[in-house]
Amino acid sequence: MLKFKIPSIPSTTNKSIRFPNDLIDEVEKAIQGTDCTFSAFVVEAVRVALQSLSEDK
Incomplete structure (x- = not known):
């Protein structure tokens, strides 16, 4: 899983x-x-969430 930075x-x-x-x-x-x-924090959190969702498929 991608680590949040x-x-x-x-x-x-x-x-x-x-x-x-x-x-x-x-x-x-x-x-x-x-x-x-x-805003930058939220954008990165959304990127990680989207990556997680795509890995779950």
Whole structure:
């Protein structure tokens, strides 16, 4: 399985999405002290999730 790594800032397109407040708090704690943004963290998490789904097929 692919290991999650906190990414650096990629080029992006703006999308609006709602997150539960507790999840936002957890992500912000995870990226504290890094050069990673909330958005970059979420993008990497989605990439890992998609890779996992494709491996399960």
